[in-house]
Amino acid sequence: MPLVRRVMLGLALLLLALTGCGGGGATPPTNRTRGTLISSASVASYSRELIEAALRSQGLTQLLPVQYGVRYYRITYATIDTAGNPTTASGLIAAPTGAVGARPLLSYQHGTIVRRSDAPSNPQARESQMVGAGAAAVGYVVAAADYLGLGQGAGLHPFLHAASEATACVDMLRATRQFCLGRSLQLSNSLFLAGYSQGGHATMALHRALEADYAGEFTVTACAPMAGPYDLSGTSFPQALSNPSSATSYYAAYLLVAYNSVYSLFSSLSEVFASPYDTRIATLFDGTHSSSEIMAQLPANPSDMLTPGFLSRMQAASPTDPFLNALRENDVYDWRPLTPVRLYHGHADRDVPYANSEVAYARMSALGADVQLLNVGDSLDHETAIMPSLLGARTWFGTFTTP
Numbered sequence: 001m002p003l004v005r006r007v008m009l010g011l012a013l014l015l016l017a018l019t020g021c022g023g024g025g026a027t028p029p030t031n032r033t034r035g036t037l038i039s040s041a042s043v044a045s046y047s048r049e050l051i052e053a054a055l056r057s058q059g060l061t062q063l064l065p066v067q068y069g070v071r072y073y074r075i076t077y078a079t080i081d082t083a084g085n086p087t088t089a090s091g092l093i094a095a096p097t098g099a100v101g102a103r104p105l106l107s108y109q110h111g112t113i114v115r116r117s118d119a120p121s122n123p124q125a126r127e128s129q130m131v132g133a134g135a136a137a138v139g140y141v142v143a144a145a146d147y148l149g150l151g152q153g154a155g156l157h158p159f160l161h162a163a164s165e166a167t168a169c170v171d172m173l174r175a176t177r178q179f180c181l182g183r184s185l186q187l188s189n190s191l192f193l194a195g196y197s198q199g200g201h202a203t204m205a206l207h208r209a210l211e212a213d214y215a216g217e218f219t220v221t222a223c224a225p226m227a228g229p230y231d232l233s234g235t236s237f238p239q240a241l242s243n244p245s246s247a248t249s250y251y252a253a254y255l256l257v258a259y260n261s262v263y264s265l266f267s268s269l270s271e272v273f274a275s276p277y278d279t280r281i282a283t284l285f286d287g288t289h290s291s292s293e294i295m296a297q298l299p300a301n302p303s304d305m306l307t308p309g310f311l312s313r314m315q316a317a318s319p320t321d322p323f324l325n326a327l328r329e330n331d332v333y334d335w336r337p338l339t340p341v342r343l344y345h346g347h348a349d350r351d352v353p354y355a356n357s358e359v360a361y362a363r364m365s366a367l368g369a370d371v372q373l374l375n376v377g378d379s380l381d382h383e384t385a386i387m388p389s390l391l392g393a394r395t396w397f398g399t400f401t402t403p
Contacts, residue, residue, distance in 0.1 A: 032078035034167070035174025037182075038088060044072040044123045045097070051137050062391055063134055068096035070136040072123040076152055077175035082164045082262045090151035091172045092120040092128055092144045093179055094136035102188035104221075106131075106140040106397070107173055109195030109202035110147075112159070114254065114294060116287040119151035120144035127196075134390055141180065141187060145172035147202070149287070156285065159258035160232065162330045165202035166209035173218065192397050193223040196386055197352060200228020204332035204360070211338050221400050223337065224393035226344040227385060229352050230360040233327035236352065240302060241314060245350035245382075249298040249305060250291060253277075257285050259326045270307075277305040333360035336367035343371065344392050346385025347378045 032038065047069045055063050073093040081087045096103065110120050110127045120128045121144075128144065136142050147168045149157030158164050173191075180187050193210075195203035203225040210218045229236040237255075240248045256273075260266050270278040277298070284294045299305050313321055333356075341364065345357040354375070361373040376388040 032086070034078055034080060035171040035178075036078040037175040037178040038076045038078060040073050040075045040093075040179055042071060043074045043121075046070050046132070048098075048137070051133055055133060066133070066137045067139055068099050068137055070132045071095050071097050072128070072132065073179070074121045074123075074151075075175055075179060077171055079148070079168050079171040080164075081148060081155070082158050082161060087148070087154060089148055089153045089168050089171070090119070090121040090146045091175070092123060092142075092146075093176055094123075094128070094132045094142040094144070095180075095185060096136050096139050096141070099139055102186040103139060103141045104188050104190035104192060104397075105173070105176065106135050106142045106192045106194065107169060107203075107206065108135070108142055108144045109165070109169060109193070109199035109206065110144060111195070111197035111199045112251070112254070113150065113291065114157070114285055114287065115290050116150055116152075118290070119146035121146050121151040127199075130390065134394055138394075140192070141176070141185065143172050143176040145169045156258065156261050157287070158262050159254045160198060160201055160229065160330055161258065161262055162201070162205035162332050166205040169202060169206040170209060170214055170218075189219070190221045190400065191218055192221055192400075194226065194390075194393050194397075195228070196226040196389060197228065197382065200225040200352075201230060201232075201330075201332055202228075204228060204230055207337060207339075207341070208332060208335050212335075220337075220339045222339060222397060223341045224344060224389075224396065225341070225360075226389040226393065227346065227349055227352050227382060228332075228356060230331065230333040230356045232330050233324060234331075235355045235359055237314075237327055239353050239355070241311070243350070243353075244300070244302055246300065247291075247295060247351050247382075249300065249302040250295045251351070252302040253281055253294075253298060253305065254285060256323075257281055259323065263322065263326050265322050265326065272307060272310045273305055274307050333363050335364075337364060337369045337371065339370070341369060341371040342393070342396055343373045344376055344385075344389035345373070346380030346382065346389070347375045348380055349382045349385060351382035 048066050052066045076090045079089045108131050118125050131142050145168050148164050149155045193203050207223045240252050343357045345354050347354050364371040376385050
């Protein structure tokens with residue numbers, strides 16, 4: 001059983017039963033100021049001893065010592081949708097219990113999910129448990145946005161849409177600050193950013209936005225994007241068609257459906273998806289199906305679900321092609337961070353090719369950024385590189401502050 005799944009199983013068996021969890025209907029859109037905290041509810045509480053027992057039972061002593069218990073809160077807050085209209089989103093705050101003094105804030109951006117109930121605001125979700133055990137239990141306050149269209153957000157999630165990843169996460173940080181003020185939970189001036197897979201892409205988008213548009217509100221201390229598709233147009237999508245992994249059809253279908261919802265690229269999904277996938281795709285991504293359920297309904301090779309016309313367009317790589325332009329708009333590596341960045345990635349990753357990090361590192365270095373690329377293992381793929389990447393980021397963040 002993969003390491004991360006063993007972690008989740010151990011925590012699920014040993015941690016306290018949760019209440020009030022799961023996905024659900026969206027909060028109606030409001031005209032509240034972006035980042036306004038709308039609601040909050042405690043959804044779980046784990047003692048330090050319980051977390052320690054869970055980690056020891058799985059042999060995960062590298063996550064020890066645990067210093068605090070953790071309490072999880074689900075929040076909803078005001079934000080904007082992809083068109084800039086008012087909407088609401090949800091997210092999770094994980095706070096250390098029994099900690100004194102000002103706490104550093106970690107914004108954690110989650111990886112690819114489709115099913116609403118797998119979003120961080122359900123603390124039974126695997127990344128929520130992982131981040132709670134790995135960060136909140138050693139003293140960080142963790143803010144984990146669901147993004148748009150997941151958790152209790154409305155509509156289809158705009159997968160890998162950089163602008164809305166950024167706005168949803170900025171407004172989650174604003175709402176987290178309000179939440180902490182209301183509970184006399186003091187935050188320090190340290191703000192760390194981290195995320196894996198789609199979360200790596202979202203972390204880059206968030207960091208870029210914070211420095212470009214929100215510098216008066218937030219100062220990033222350090223940023224750790226991990227295994228993200230930073231170069232969608234030049235690396236991720238081309239390699240998805242030429243060298244697919246077992247999950248590539250799932251990622252490609254999700255991206256096409258999501259971008260069509262944002263940019264209205266196709267008059268019909270039959271323009272891009274061959275039969276019978278053209279009639280299945282919309283229901284597969286309705287927020288009720290897991291990634292494994294969706295993958296079971298798609299061919300191993302993404303070219304087998306796409307129309308010849310669309311494949312020809314991709315091969316031609318016209319600079320005016322609407323879909324390729326959408327990919328370029330959502331590349332997140334061509335900018336100069338003002339604060340330190342470490343890119344973590346497993347070299348054998350085929351779901352999100354390692355070349356994404358190489359491209360980002362080369363461009364950011366050329367622009368004069370303080371950036372490092374860390375290969376966490378030559379044989380580590382997208383699944384097996386998760387734990388080394390998270391541990392590496394946590395250790396690095398610890399050099400800036402002591403929670």
